[in-house]
Every structure is written in C-alpha cells, then in structure tokens.
Amino acid sequence: MSLLEAVFARGDRRLCAVLYSAWQKGCTFDAWDDSFDFSKWTAAFKDCGIDPDFYTARKRAFDEVLPWDHLDYGISKKFLIKENELAHKESTSPHCREKCSACGANALNGGKCDAINKA
Numbered sequence: 001m002s003l004l005e006a007v008f009a010r011g012d013r014r015l016c017a018v019l020y021s022a023w024q025k026g027c028t029f030d031a032w033d034d035s036f037d038f039s040k041w042t043a044a045f046k047d048c049g050i051d052p053d054f055y056t057a058r059k060r061a062f063d064e065v066l067p068w069d070h071l072d073y074g075i076s077k078k079f080l081i082k083e084n085e086l087a088h089k090e091s092t093s094p095h096c097r098e099k100c101s102a103c104g105a106n107a108l109n110g111g112k113c114d115a116i117n118k119a
C-alpha cells in the first residue's frame with residue numbers, strides 16, 4: 001500500500017492507464033485490507049509497461065519537470081530545493097513564528113502571511 005501511495009503521490013498522467021487496468025482487474029476497495037490484492041496492481045503496472053520504481057526508487061534532479069510544476073500554490077520551487085538541501089544536512093529553516101524564510105506562501109494572500117501575523 002505504501003508503494004502505491006508513493007507512486008501516485010509522485011505520479012503523472014501515465015498512471016491513468018494503470019488505475020483503469022487495476023480497476024478492471026477488480027481493485028475497488030483497496031483501502032480495506034481484506035480487499036487489497038497487490039498482485040493485481042503489479043499486473044496492472046506490467047500490462048501498462050510502467051515500472052513503479054520510476055516514481056519511487058530513483059534520485060530526481062532539481063531541474064526535472066515534475067507533474068505538478070504547472071500549479072501555482074505560492075511556494076517557489078527555489079524554496080523547496082533549499083529546504084531539501086537543508087534536510088539532507090539534517091537542518092531546518094527557522095519556525096515561521098520566529099523568522100520568515102520567504103517561502104512564497106504569502107503571495108497567495110495579498111502579501112500577508114497568517115504564520116507571520118501569529119508571531
């Protein structure tokens with residue numbers, strides 16, 4: 001189940017065919033343990049010629065185009081890259097109530113950030 005969650009969290013439109021194939025094989029109430037059959041999912045991936053490892057088990061370059069890059073949710077990719085680099089150094093940005101790290105979230109609220117206002 002965790003593998004499927006990882007695949008679909010990072011997946012792109014090519015996974016539509018996998019979803020449809022899995023559904024055709026009887027995957028419907030897969031959140032219930034007694035209904036979940038991983039072999040049907042692996043068969044669906046195989047039938048569609050898609051390797052789940054492509055989504056879950058490879059290092060991604062920062063300049064790779066991601067399926068959600070066209071969405072504007074305020075936070076810049078540059079900020080997320082910086083956060084990733086900090087995480088690999090086992091470090092973090094300061095808490096928003098202590099210091100704004102300019103993530104970009106305030107861009108969606110007319111320049112105001114609720115996190116700052118609660119400081």
Ligand code: SF4
Pocket residue numbers: 096097099100101102103104105106113114115116
């Ligand atoms: S205070 Fe707001 S704008 Fe600054 S880093 Fe936090 S969430 Fe982003």
